[in-house]
Amino acid sequence: MMAVMTEDRTKLQWPELATAIRAAREARGLSQVALAELAGVSEGTVQNLEDDGQRRSRIPPSLAKVEPHLGWTPGSGHDILRGGQPTPATPPADAPPQSGKARDRLRDRLPLRIVDELESDDDLIDSQVIELPGTDGARMTVVVHGRAAATPEQIQEALLAWRRAERNLRRPSGEGDAEPPESVNGS
DSSP: OOOOOOOOGGGSOHHHHHHHHHHHHHHTTOOHHHHHHHHTSOHHHHHHHTOTTOOOSSOOTHHHHHGGGGTBOTTHHHHHHTTOOOOBSSOOTTSOOOOHHHHHHHHHHSOHHHHHHHTOOSOEEEEEEEEOTTSSSOEEEEEEEOOTTOOHHHHHHHHHHHHHHHHHHHSOTTOSOOOOOOOSTTO
């Protein structure tokens, strides 16, 4: 039997949630459009979540969809609504670094240039594991970093460029026209 909800959701801290979502999005250098794209929701949904004057009678399901893209653990939005703080999805900056054993294992299995890139302090924009079409399970791992000291606009630009490239990577082989190879020395 299901418990009856007795909480008055109109008394939750909606303005604080809206402010926290906006601040987390901006801190990650994301526009509302980019966050919507990442979370698989509409731009209007993100705008509604950031509307600090709106009181709701129910918690929108889209909240759970945006939380990971804001760097929060699941349920962080509910915590804010009840007067708390979001829980970061990644360890805090002062957390102990990855153990030497795990780092050495990575170094043993990957080329040094890849390990150096993975350990880069540049902003992580996204990562994906993509199954290669027609290979019965072979896959590639893509880690997308922004350039050092990139502005939020440059990070957003890189994110959108990655999304376009990702669609091409996921396109089944043979679909669409292949792009002609680039000429060498302008010929």
